Amino acid sequence: MYYHKGSVYRQVHPEYATVFSRIEKAGFYQHLIDEGWLISYQKVSKKSAFDHRATLVLKVKPIPFLSYPYEWSFSQLKDAALFTLKLQKLALTHDFSLKDASAYNIQFLEGKPILIDLLSFEEYRVDAPWVAYRQFCEHFLGPLLLTSYTDLRLHKLLRTHLDGLPLDLVSHLLPKKTYLNFAIAMHVHFHARQQQQFGARHHADRHYRLSKLSFMALLDSLESPITKLTAPKQPTEWGEYYTFTNYSPKAFAAKKKIITQYLRQSKPRTVWDLGGNTGEFSHLASNQGIFTVSFDTDPRAVEINYLMVKEKNEKHLLPLLMDLTNPSPDLGWALTERQSLIQRGPAELTMVLALIHHLAISQNVPFEKIANFLARLSRHLIIEFVPKADSQVQKLLATREDIFTDYHQDHFEKAFHHYFRILEKDRLGFGSQRSLYLMKRK
Amino acid sequence: MVLLLLFITLIFPPRVQAYLDPGTGSYITQLLIGSLVGGLYLIKVYFSKIVAFIKSLLQKLSRREKPSS
Numbered sequence: 196m197y198y199h200k201g202s203v204y205r206q207v208h209p210e211y212a213t214v215f216s217r218i219e220k221a222g223f224y225q226h227l228i229d230e231g232w233l234i235s236y237q238k239v240s241k242k243s244a245f246d247h248r249a250t251l252v253l254k255v256k257p258i259p260f261l262s263y264p265y266e267w268s269f270s271q272l273k274d275a276a277l278f279t280l281k282l283q284k285l286a287l288t289h290d291f292s293l294k295d296a297s298a299y300n301i302q303f304l305e306g307k308p309i310l311i312d313l314l315s316f317e318e319y320r321v322d323a324p325w326v327a328y329r330q331f332c333e334h335f336l337g338p339l340l341l342t343s344y345t346d347l348r349l350h351k352l353l354r355t356h357l358d359g360l361p362l363d364l365v366s367h368l369l370p371k372k373t374y375l376n377f378a379i380a381m382h383v384h385f386h387a388r389q390q391q392q393f394g395a396r397h398h399a400d401r402h403y404r405l406s407k408l409s410f411m412a413l414l415d416s417l418e419s420p421i422t423k424l425t426a427p428k429q430p431t432e433w434g435e436y437y438t439f440t441n442y443s444p445k446a447f448a449a450k451k452k453i454i455t456q457y458l459r460q461s462k463p464r465t466v467w468d469l470g471g472n473t474g475e476f477s478h479l480a481s482n483q484g485i486f487t488v489s490f491d492t493d494p495r496a497v498e499i500n501y502l503m504v505k506e507k508n509e510k511h512l513l514p515l516l517m518d519l520t521n522p523s524p525d526l527g528w529a530l531t532e533r534q535s536l537i538q539r540g541p542a543e544l545t546m547v548l549a550l551i552h553h554l555a556i557s558q559n560v561p562f563e564k565i566a567n568f569l570a571r572l573s574r575h576l577i578i579e580f581v582p583k584a585d586s587q588v589q590k591l592l593a594t595r596e597d598i599f600t601d602y603h604q605d606h607f608e609k610a611f612h613h614y615f616r617i618l619e620k621d622r623l624g625f626g627s628q629r630s631l632y633l634m635k636r637k
Numbered sequence: 638m639v640l641l642l643l644f645i646t647l648i649f650p651p652r653v654q655a656y657l658d659p660g661t662g663s664y665i666t667q668l669l670i671g672s673l674v675g676g677l678y679l680i681k682v683y684f685s686k687i688v689a690f691i692k693s694l695l696q697k698l699s700r701r702e703k704p705s706s
Contacts, residue, residue, distance in 0.1 A: 324671075329663035381670050389662030403664040409671030412678030416670055 196255070197245045205236070205313055206244050207251035215251065218316050223289050227310070232282060234258070234304075234311045253313060259465065259486045259513075263533055264298040264334070265353035266515045266523060268498040269342055269426035270505075271308075272350075275301040276335035278308040280418045283325070287410060292319045296327035298334040298359070299533075305510040322404040325413065329390075332382055333359025336417065340379060343424045344369055347494050350516075357527055362387035378420040426498055441586045446625035453621050454479050454546070454577060457633040460619070461575045463544035469519055469572075470550035474500040474512060480546070481512035488542070490517035519550075520558050537571055545573030549629075551607070552581045552588045556599055562610035570614035576634040580607050584628055604630065 196205050207215050218224060227233035236253040244252050264272055275298055283293045293315050300312040325331075337360040341349040345368055352360055366387040373379040405413070442450075458466075458480055466480040471489030473496050481487040489512060491497050500514035517523065517536065526533040547569060554560045569576055581588055583602055592599075608617065615634035623629045 324664050324667050328667045329660065332663075381666065381673075385669075386663065386666040389666045391662070393661040393665060403668055405668055405671050406675070408679060409668075409675040412674040413667050413671045415678050415681070416674045 199243050199245075203255045203257050204239075204243055204245070205253045205255055206246075206249035207253065207314065208248045209250045211314055212250035214317055215314065217318065218291060221289065221291075223286070223291060223316070224313070227282075227285075231305075231307065232278075232310060234302075234309055234313065236313055255311070255313065258302045258304055258311065260488050261534065261539060262303060262513065262515050263353075263523065264338070265351065266517060268494055268501045268514065268516060269339070269347065269350070270498055270501050271303065271514075272298070272335065272342075273339055273421060273424060274505075275308045276331075276339060276421050277418065278310075279331065279335065280414050280421075282310060283327075284411065284414055286316060287319060287407065287414075290319045291316045292323075292325065293317075294326050296331035296334060298353075303513055306504050306508060306512070319407075322406055324403050324405040325410060328413070329362075329386075330359060331417065332362060332386060336382055336421065337362060337365035339421060339424055340373070340383065341365055341368055343427060344373060347427055350494060354523070354526070357533065362390060376420070378416055382417065382420075426495075442623070442627045442629070443625050446623050446627040446629075449623055449625055450548075450579075450629075450631065451476070451479060453623075453631050454548075457577050457619060457631070458483060458485070458544070461544055461633065461635075463542070463575060465542045466544045466546060467540070467542040467573065468546040468548070469517075470548065470553070471500070471514070471546075472496045474503065474514060476546060476548055477512055477514075480544075481509060484511055487512050489514045490519070492516070492518040519554065520560070540572050542573045544575040544577065545569060547576065547578040549579055549581060549587070551578065552585070552591060552602075555602055556588065556591045556595075562601070562607050563613065566611045566614045570636050574636050576615060576632070576636070578611070578632050578634065580604055580630045580632065582628045582630075 196203060198204070224233060228235045235256045239252050239254045241249055241252055243254070264275070267275070278301060279293070279296050279298075283296070286292050294317045295312060295315045297312075300310055300315055301308050302311050303309070338350060338353055341352070341360070349368065352364075362383055366384045369379070369383065374384055454476060463480075463485060466477070466485050466487040468474070468477040468480070468487060468489045471477045471491050472493070473491075474489045477487050477489035477500075489497075489500055491500070491514070494516060497514045497516050500512075503509075504512050504514060522536040523533070525531065525535045525538060551565065554565050555562060569578075582604060583589075583592075583599075588602075611617070611632075611634060615636055617632055617634050619631075619633035621631050623631065
């Protein structure tokens with residue numbers, strides 16, 4: 196995949212061109228595209244080729260925001276896993292097979308998973324085993340089991356293991372009771388042991404045969420346990436945030452009204468809601484048809500948000516996990532395989548609501564540095580200032596010494612004025628001392 | 638008995654090698670799982686087909702009974 200003049204392209208090399216044409220002629224790609232399961236493409240001239248090896252050049256429909264498995268909630272990863280298995284089952288019935296089962300081949304478009312790798316399929320060879328079985332277990336099954344059985348926070352391992360979690364590690368971290376679950380015992384514990392036992396030996400001349408019925412049974416044995424997996428119900432910091440807000444329903448409604456007004460005024464096409472929690476305010480943008488990414492650091496909040504997106508069939512909202520104090524960096528080979536948050540921006544508008552006190556007080560980041568970072572992320576900014584008198588700030592100060600003498604509204608405005616022009620400023624009112632700002636990057 | 642033997646092998650994981658090509662182990666694992674669950678899968682598919690057939694049969698019968706009632 197490569198970018199050329201702002202568009203996304205894929206080139207097909209001679210060794211795969213015949214297979215690609217056969218799958219295309221069989222109507223399989225078109226069927227998947229019609230169902231919304233495969234990214235659409237058009238063939239273009241070789242003038243747009245990346246290099247001389249191109250036999251075919253494909254212009255691919257762009258995805259509004261590329262997200263990565265380490266930014267997905269439990270159910271997003273689970274849905275991506277089940278979607279991959281569904282594709283593979285369908286491919287088998289058409290005598291094709293997925294040769295890759297990478298979680299990075301899946302993206303979320305209009306609220307649903309979609310395959311973005313046009314070159315992932317191959318022709319099914321009679322009785323051939325699934326070459327992508329190991330990758331599926333490492334990219335999907337292992338992380339899902341660890342988060343479900345051991346700890347939701349183990350999801351973060353996906354960021355350090357870009358090619359999936361090694362099964363011996365998964366096996367080691369899973370509780371011993373999982374040995375009694377046939378599917379987990381076989382797909383993870385036994386699998387890990389077999390990898391270690393046979394890994395050092397050479398078996399290149401062996402022919403392994405798996406009948407199509409056994410192949411389907413294998414896929415079914417992966418699908419059934421994954422379908423039953425649930426996210427653990429461990430309490431997290433923000434999961435019930437909106438039940439513990441400190442402002443009145445009137446102030447809450449006023450906040451929504453002001454934000455809606457700011458959105459109308461700035462007319463953004465993309466919005467990033469940083470610290471979006473369960474997406475309460477992100478909806479103000481997405482309901483207007485604006486493509487909105489709702490980031491939060493809490494896996495439970497992102498999970499709730501995603502489940503709501505699914506239930507309401509929302510097309511313009513993408514909930515993602517992101518810790519603003521340690522956002523996704525550039526990763527992988529030459530630091531170009533996976534893009535950092537900044538690389539994927541800037542957004543036309545960023546919302547930073549009820550977050551400034553967490554960054555400035557809990558994380559001890561000076562206003563100047565927060566303003567500098569936000570200016571790199573966005574052209575417009577809707578930001579809420581939470582004064583020291585606010586009970587939420589007092590809560591943060593209850594367990595630490597108040598060394599934050601600069602934490603006041605004048606200094607906040609001065610610091611942000613270096614990078615932004617303040618277009619609007621509104622006091623929330625109705626008993627709340629908080630203020631909302633609409634700013635534009637200088 | 639097979640499951641018991643498998644279980645025993647699972648309990649004692651071997652030492653990790655320094656350099657591994659895990660492909661072979663993955664093939665062997667899927668062949669074993671495929672052969673173990675293949676029969677069950679066949680029963681599951683046919684059973685769901687039989688259930689679907691009986692359901693459609695019952696629906697047809699109830700539709701026929703409705704006009705007379």
